[in-house]
Amino acid sequence: MFYKTAKEREQTKFISSFNQIVLCVFLFGCFFSVSIKAQDTIRKPKIGLVLSGGGAKGFAHIGVLKVLESAGIKIDYIGGTSMGAVVGGLYATGYNATQIDSIFMAINFENLIQDMIPRDSKNFYEKRNDELYALSLPFDNLKIGIPTSLSKGIYNYNLLMRLTNKVRHVRDFKQLSTPFLCMATNIETGKQVILDKGYLPEAMMASSAFPTLFSPVEIDGNILVDGGVTNNYPIDEIRKMGADIIIGVDVQNDLKDRNGLKDATKILVQITNLQMIQSMKQKIATTDIYIRPDVTDFGIISFDDRFEIVKKGEEAAFSVYEKLKSLATQPANFKPKLDLSNTDSLSISNININKLDNYTRSYVLGKLGFKSKTKISYKDIEIGVDKLSATQNFSTIKYTLEKNNDQDDLNFSLIENKTKTYLKFGLHYDGLYKSGVLVSFTHKNNLFKNDVAILDIILGDNFRYNFDYYIDNGFHWSFGIKSRYNRFNRNLKMDFSNGLLLDQLGINNLNITFSDFTNQIYLQTVSFQKFLLGAGLEHKLLKITSETIQNTSPIIEKSNYISAFANLKYDSFDNKYFPKKGWNFIGDVQTYLFSTDYTNQFKKFSIAKLEAGIAQTFYKKATLKMQSELGFSFGDKSVPFFDFILGGYGFEKVNNLKYFYGYDFLSNSANSIIKTTFTLDYEFYRKNHFNFAANYAQLGDNLFDNSDWISKPKYNGYALGYGLETKIGPVEVKYTWSPDTNRSFTWISVGFYF
DSSP states (O other), rough: OOOOOHHHHHHHHHHHHHHHHHHHHHHHHHHHHHHHHHHHHHHHOEEEEEEOOOOOGHHHHHHHHHHHHHHHHHOOOEETTTHHHHHHHHHHTTHHHHHHHHHHOOOOOOHHHTTOGGGGOHHHHHHHHHHTTTTTEEEEEEEEESSSBBBBBBBHHHHHHHTTTTTTTTOOGSSSSSSSEEEEEETTTTTTEEBBBBBBHHHHOOOOOOOBBBEEEETHHHHEGGGTTTTOHHHHHHHHHHHHEEEEEEEOOOOOOGGGOOSSHHHHHHHHHHHHHHHHHHHHTOOEEEEEOOOOOOOOTTTHHHHHHHHHHHHHHHHTTTHHTTTOSSSSTTTOOOOOOOOOOOOEEEEEEEEOSSSSSSHHHHHHHHOSEEEOOOOHHHHHHHHHHHHTTEEEEEEEEEEETTTEEEEEEEEOOOEEEEEEEEEEETTTTTEEEEEEEEEESSSTTTTOOOEEEEEEESSSEEEEEEEEOTTSSSEEEEEEEEEEEESSOSSSSSSHHHHHHHOOOOEEEEEEEEEEEEEEEEEEEEEEEEEEEEEEEEEEEESOSSSSSSSEEEEEEEEEEEEEEEOOOOOOOOHHHHHHEEEEEEEEEOOTTTSOOOOOOEEEEEEEEEEEEEEEEEEEEEEEEEEEEEEOOOGGGGGGEEOOSOOOOOEEEEETTTSOOTEEESEEEEEEEEEEEEEEETTTTEEEEHHHHHEEHHHHHHGGGGSOSSEEEEEEEEEEEEEEEEEEEEEETTTTTTTEEEEESSSSSO
């Protein structure tokens, strides 16, 4: 009989138990392995986000993104059109919703739409252009044209370039933080274009180039406009990228009836939406989570309502919050965050410019204001591009940054403006020249590259003209020719002879006709980007007559003068008429060398003038401006017709005429002056200004020969005014008075000064 001892039975029992444990571990391992493999085969669904176009209504996308982040949803793919492309592109770059919200809240959309170029980015010619003409129209083949769009999009492109700095070397949008695409429309074929490669700012610009508002964008030979024309909701394209679940945000308008189509913008949007609304029914049906913010009370240009529109997006997203939470893969309040440090410094290795027919490389570099092998900021690029744009010589200005080792090459693609001729118009009224209508003819590339010819003719109570021809050579010396005829008629209480003529005639005032015919040749250059240094020769025919004079010749002065001059100018005021910041400086020396001497009193003499001012906003929209002027003659005794003359306001100053509150036009004269004006301006409503001004002056012959000019000012005057900024220029009303004379005057000035 076979049997086991107790010890053997214990060993057998242990072995059996061990085998059972091993078997369990083995079975568990097999189960766990199978489970892991099963889990590996079940991947997380990819989430795609589709953002429609809708202009300012697209601010609602930001509100939706905020809620998606609060729900813990990570987006795997983004597709957008128009404003949806801009918001989506920034999110794909790595910005979170809060950062995008801050960006949009800080943007001045009026400047963006108007393609505003800061005044201090313009040279003196371009400032003059913007502050003289109310309307500018292309004029080719004796036909007046109209601009192709309100904006070339330079302001917008500069902004997007700076915002996408961190991904400036990415050329495949799948390599962004979140893979991205946007839609555009080929305006020549009418077909949609998918933009998922290239230069991100350019793609966003093309997708949002609303017809007539922004110029078309050329990419790879295709002329592209707003993608909303052909595909305002790219759901199919996002599915093809790999999205399993689509979250769609729709801010499009429904079709409006006749009562809702009250302006051109709404009609244009309706035309754009006709095709899209028909296809949206099918797209909505295939959207897994469809979000439609209630933005019916807003339009595509309701940029001032951005805060309310963002809230509408949040409300719409919260209405489906439980559905969104079911897709969460991140902790609640998940926020991607783009590192914004060191985003404004660039080391430029080379500046590459495409070949141009009519403008030289030095001209372009002169406008840019920087050269290769330099370290610059995006602000420097923006200022340079603004200067190029201000010339109106280029219909398209595109630039990209290409990696060159640890630096960047700055590549410019410029398309010259085919329009070389413009008709420009302006209106003005003041108390000296009275009413005037300006008609201007401008033609470029006449004889040489970089040249411009401008003829301004002023018709009205006093005929005048200005002609200017110059060759702009950028960093190098430029050459110019000027010719001007100026005329006005006015009753004056001064006679250019310290009152002697009035005393002889026994009268209190003199009606004069003043005419000035001036011609100049000059050289000038821009130093340190903002200082304009010039020098030249001048011929002037000065004629002053009066019908008041009886029994003698009505001619008071009729002489030709030859002089040499030099000047230095600087102007960084942000607005010529109502500056909020900046300063200016004008220094001028003119030596009169020869005269035909009608009055037999000419001897060689010189006049020096200095003007400096500063403006600063110190509280909200309250601005203080201080302007000081100094002038004197030296050498032999000066001719009195070139004296400094005080009085009046609102006219185009010639020779040595000076504004002075509290005194009538051209009231007092002498060969030396020191004058200071303080102006407190408050913009109480957009473009509406209240202001108070005080001016003080010492005026006298040879004023600086002794210390009398330091004493209490001899002339004092004050003004209360209202000003309105309009398209034709400032409209101003000034009530002025002086305690010196106990007299008051009300002056009205309308339009840009000329």
